[in-house]
Amino acid sequence: MDTRGRKIGIIVAVVAGLVILFFVGRYFIKNEAEKSNQSRIEKEEKELSEKEARTLAQSLQQACQYAASVGIDTSRYGVGASADENKSRLANLLLEVRYGKKPSRLEFNGLKESVDSTWAASANVSELENMTTFAPYKQLVGHYKRLRKASHTNPAMADSLRLIRQTLNFYRYINRFDPDQFVLVNIPAGELNVFDRTGKRLLPMQVISGKPDKMTPCMVTYIQDIVMYPYWNVPQNIALDEMLPRMKRDLSYIYNQNLQILDAKNKEVDPEEIDWESLSETNFPYRVRQASGCENSLGLLKFNLANPLAIYLHDTNSRDLFKSTKDHWRSHGCVRVQKPVELANLILGAKTFDADFMNKCLIDQKPKTLPTKKFPVFITYNIADVDAAGKLHFYNDVYSLAK
Structure with a gap:
């Protein structure tokens, strides 16, 4: 019995040892497999992260190339040391491409800005060139690219390029307000245009703005209402x-x-x-x-603008100035418009005034206010710009602000 018992004990011990060895081996094999799998996953994630980082850096470089071609200073947007840094720079650059920077000469902003910061996260860099439909901007970009290329052999182009960059930034800045239609007064050009969102000129006209010692300020605002037969509160x-x-x-x-x-x-x-x-x-x-009437300095129509600077658009009792002189900078700061009736009808969205309104000159009239929807108005100082035919112009620096 003792011999038999010892044999059984040995067999049990061997079996137990084999079972333990099996499970221990299985544990080590599984553990090694898991380590190997984790290492593989980490390697793949690293490779993917490096690939994404390379793609991000390439996108930033591509965006910089496009931005430079439309007049944006890209020196602060160069490829950085980390993916997070590049991601932030790319987003900020894309926002500047779309919305520009606040113009330095802007003295008042009475419109609410709207910048879609989430857009940059999904924007396709390769489609930036087709992002805008505003014709004057696209035409001005074409001139900028042409002169930029020529500047490689003609350093004198640098100042012209600088002036075009300022105007391009202004047009990008308008995107912050996304207007369907808006009034744009360009002081150096002595012009007012009503644009739609495609850049079509709905109502071009001449204007007379402030003389050099009574400069018309640059602003973003809107027409609050229109006044017939206004008083002039001196x-x-x-x-x-x-x-x-x-x-x-x-x-x-x-x-x-x-x-x-x-x-x-x-x-x-x-x-x-x-x-x-x-x-x-x-x-x-x-x-x-x-008193109101045909001899009033504001004429027969006044366009009240929301601003604290007492600046507005208005008709004039000296309408012959638009034909008799090229000096369109002679007011005390407000803006005289050449076609007040047409402008009023466009803003009101109806033919409220006929062609004879300006000639009737009714006496003993009291001011009458006509309410209107908020109609955006941009008063700017763009020395470089394009005309209706897309031709590039450099206007006189009448206020000596471009030096």
């Missing part, structure tokens, strides 16, 4: 500097210019009852207003 500096000496010298100036003198309660005061000798630039408790 700015206090004009009333004191230009009108007061004349009024003190000869009261007939007041009547000849259809001026009204108003007190602090906005009540009209008889000029004959004022002690003019006691008045001065520091002692003038009145306000000067020009």
